[in-house]
Amino acid sequence: MHTTQTVRRPxxxxxxxxxxxxxxxxxxFLAGIVVAPFLAILCLTGLVYVFxxxxxxxxxxxxxHVSRIGGTPRPLAEQIEPALRAHPEARLKAVLTAxxxxxxxxxxxxxxxxxxxxxxTVFIDPYTGYINGELATVENRLPxxxxxxxxxxxxxxxxxxxxxxxxxxxxxxxxxxxxxALWLARTRRKRRLREVLLPAAQGKKGWQRxxxxxxxxxxWLAAGLLVASxxxxxMSQFAGGRAxxxxxxxxxRAPVLAAAPVAIPQGPQPIGLDQALSVAETAGLTGExxxxxxxxxxxxxxxxxxxxxxxxxxxxxxxxxxxxKVTERVGWGDYSVAAxxxxxxxxxxxxxxxxxxxxxxxxVLAAGTLVxxxxxxxxxxxxNPYRGRWAxxxxxxxRQLPRPAMIVVLLAVTVLAWFLPVFxxxxxxxxxxxxxxxxxxxxxxxxxxxES
Numbered sequence: 001m002h003t004t005q006t007v008r009r010p011x012x013x014x015x016x017x018x019x020x021x022x023x024x025x026x027x028x029f030l031a032g033i034v035v036a037p038f039l040a041i042l043c044l045t046g047l048v049y050v051f052x053x054x055x056x057x058x059x060x061x062x063x064x065h066v067s068r069i070g071g072t073p074r075p076l077a078e079q080i081e082p083a084l085r086a087h088p089e090a091r092l093k094a095v096l097t098a099x100x101x102x103x104x105x106x107x108x109x110x111x112x113x114x115x116x117x118x119x120x121t122v123f124i125d126p127y128t129g130y131i132n133g134e135l136a137t138v139e140n141r142l143p144x145x146x147x148x149x150x151x152x153x154x155x156x157x158x159x160x161x162x163x164x165x166x167x168x169x170x171x172x173x174x175x176x177x178x179x180x181a182l183w184l185a186r187t188r189r190k191r192r193l194r195e196v197l198l199p200a201a202q203g204k205k206g207w208q209r210x211x212x213x214x215x216x217x218x219x220w221l222a223a224g225l226l227v228a229s230x231x232x233x234x235m236s237q238f239a240g241g242r243a244x245x246x247x248x249x250x251x252x253r254a255p256v257l258a259a260a261p262v263a264i265p266q267g268p269q270p271i272g273l274d275q276a277l278s279v280a281e282t283a284g285l286t287g288e289x290x291x292x293x294x295x296x297x298x299x300x301x302x303x304x305x306x307x308x309x310x311x312x313x314x315x316x317x318x319x320x321x322x323x324x325k326v327t328e329r330v331g332w333g334d335y336s337v338a339a340x341x342x343x344x345x346x347x348x349x350x351x352x353x354x355x356x357x358x359x360x361x362x363x364v365l366a367a368g369t370l371v372x373x374x375x376x377x378x379x380x381x382x383x384n385p386y387r388g389r390w391a392x393x394x395x396x397x398x399r400q401l402p403r404p405a406m407i408v409v410l411l412a413v414t415v416l417a418w419f420l421p422v423f424x425x426x427x428x429x430x431x432x433x434x435x436x437x438x439x440x441x442x443x444x445x446x447x448x449x450x451e452s
Contacts, residue, residue, distance in 0.1 A: 091110045096288060210378055
């Protein structure tokens with residue numbers, strides 16, 4: 001008895017446009033399922049962190065605000081005396097001037113202790129010289145801000161915990177772009193722009209209705225998600241952190257004062273904090289200023305604008321303590337385009353770029369993203385693979401890609417992995433798991449073909 005063996009012809013490689021859609025579908029589906037829980041955590045913690053200014057004013061109102069606005073504020077030299085008397089063991093690290101008439105002056109003290117010991121910030125009423133309170137601060141951040149910032153960035157798990165945020169920020173642009181490619185490919189034949197921008201869910205039920213809502217919502221949120229992802233990476237440990245380690249090809253790092261030593265003349269005594277502040281204000285510095293005294297003989301004063309928001313004020317000067325002359329200056333014009341965008345993006349990410357309106361925008365973005373994730377998971381649950389519907393999962397396609405498309409994909413992945421190390425490492429794991437799943441699914445498909 002002779003058996004007829006069917007010879008299968010190899011499938012033709014899909015066109016480039018089709019290959020892009022296949023890559024986008026598999027990437028958006030599988031990576032989205034994995035990253036979505038981390039993105040939801042970032043949205044929830046970010047919703048709380050973005051309103052930290054209001055939280056500060058409520059928690060530390062007596063520290064930050066004066067009881068009564070008086071006449072002329074006392075000189076800085078008189079304001080720091082109560083703080084130094086209260087902490088004779090400490091060293092004056094910086095003085096932050098009051099940002100508004102009803103605010104206190106912050107005297108930042110460096111206290112003895114092991115590396116990483118928080119500073120001690122004493123809040124002084126500039127009109128009376130009384131101490132309103134004192135708090136442990138890190139990089140001039142109040143305790144609640146430090147706690148919420150760590151919650152958002154690493155869930156209080158330390159350096160290892162920062163991986164979850166950077167993993168999400170690394171994959172989010174690809175997931176968003178993949179979703180946009182799928183949605184625009186489905187709607188490119190629509191004649192009316194309204195059907196692309198708004199969910200055409202009328203008359204649709206179940207999965208199709210969810211897809212219409214999910215696609216339109218993703219289109220509206222895409223720009224905000226991309227901005228949040230890129231700005232988050234700029235503050236991340238491995239991608240953005242390398243700019244502080246010398247790897248800064250696009251000049252992402254902001255310029256800083258060199259604060260070069262000055263000559264020590266014979267005779268004249270160095271100027272004090274008030275004279276240094278007066279020189280800086282004459283040089284054009286405004287708003288809340290950080291005045292840092294000389295670290296030792298021959299070191300200059302440094303005065304920096306530290307206020308956030310628009311318009312951007314980022315002037316910094318070094319002042320010779322013996323001649324009262326500005327020896328060095330760094331301003332907004334000295335920032336590279338990448339550094340300017342990074343700073344603006346960081347302040348937008350934290351909700352401080354344009355005040356309450358910025359906070360509302362981020363709230364809408366976070367809430368909309370949570371809805372988007374819920375719609376996506378509902379779509380996945382309808383096609384739940386655990387109900388035996390493995391066919392609903394996008395099929396592996398790496399071997400089906402035409403050679404030009406494969407070369408472009410490999411080059412793009414290589415570049416991204418270089419700039420985004422967490423993405424590169426997680427991609428290796430992602431491809432390995434994907435290959436294992438495909439290996440287990442292949443015998444099942446072959447058996448089904450034989451039985452038919």
